[in-house]
Amino acid sequence: MLEIKDLHVCVEEDPSEKILKGVNLTINEGEIHAIMGPNGSGKSTLSKVVAGHEAYEVTQGNILYNGESILELEADERAHLGIFLAFQYPVEVPGVTNKNLLRQAYNTIAEEQGREELDPLQFEDHAREQLKLIDMKEEFLERSVNAGFSGGEKKRNEIFQMAVLQPKLAFLDETDSGLDIDALKIVANGINELSGEDNAVVLVTHYQRILDYVQPDHVHVMIDGKIAKSGDKDLAIKLEEEGYDWLSEGASVL
Template sequence: MIYKDSKILLEVRGLCANVSGTEILKGLDLTVRSGEIHAIMGPNGSGKSTFSKILAGHSAYEVTGGTVMFEGQNLLELAPEERARAGVFLAFQYPIEIPGVGNSQFLRLTYNTVQTHRGKEELDPLEFDDYVREKMKLLEMSPDFLERSVNEGFSGGEKKRNEILQMAMLDPRLAILDETDSGLDIDALRIVANGVNQLANKDNAIVLVTHYQRLLNYIVPDYVHVMEAGRIIKTGGKELAFELESRGYDWVGVEHKATARATA
């Protein structure tokens, strides 16, 4: 929701980045204020996922220009774990499997690490168990999730729910959901979206990276951005998503080029 005079959480200016020598982001601008939900859409290869990984600090990408400020801090100077502790959360498109590491053990370590950073008390295993089970209800997850290894043998839907569970636990300031809707059937999508909606509040912000308008039926964005060739070329309200659904992406690029020529 757009709140009047809410403060800026994330400010990206002219962000350029490479992966193994190829330029993927070419001057990306984005401002996200607390309370807002943003959707970043765009065709395959437009740089959406790259952008989300760069915000999280993945070492495969080299930032070559621009700035990223998060709550007044230079985000690019922070190590990935410091960004997470500061409140940047990325729900992965393909959450990796970690065989042998118990989910409950992993969730407790991550929860306690972030809590400690915020100067709050850690939870012991029993207290944590109560806490996490409560959060799991939000996502209609069965308790046997806790007994399994992290993401190992999880279905696509289970992996995505596990991501949103972590978002619920860690209570981030900025949550980036990278194609969270992909691989979800309609019931799972509803459950995940419902979870995200309950987590959205006036102090945090959510950036949804997605291909399809479908997710936006459930999580209604305040802004929809269209990315192409490493830049945001159009921004609109939620109705833009419907237009994209019916017309595709091509017209946005054409329109953008026309505007660029007119202003040149």
């Protein structure tokens, strides 16, 4: 589904600031991946680059989605293909309700994918159904997007949006950070409910904690702009116990 090949990325305004230095990653339908790594290793940048953020420039390599390069596509065009990013810092949009944003988003994507658009009543039913997943009341639909939300509510809202929009490939950028244990369980439950045979989820995270509730098929460690090691869930446990140092040293020796 997604193939990232030798991806090199720098900051558009400052090309000397190289963030990704040759990332290779393949993600198939039905898989859950976890990308871990220390601060500044490029995990968040990778998610944003896949989503099409304009602040970054790809200098080498490619990103293929279902076999086709998406590098030339705008962020909205990538969203139309079913790529979703749950933001590390969800943005506030005062005066625009969650419901209005999501209905417009849902119908735009549905139209692009040739699926049926939903009228306001149908959409409301669909959205209410998804609210249960994240254990939120219906008022949540009428509140302005992220405006005045607590940190935990913002993160839950990202999962809610994912549930409503039903993406094929979702990058969750530190969605687990700053959540208490109950909220973490809710978020994890949402991820489990939404992952299936036809879609894939990539968890970008600092902590092994969420992996107690979501079982990843693959765990990758990112260090200094590259994937330093890939493995299964045991890798995450080892990281939790031993930290990242053993990998950085190994990487420098190589």
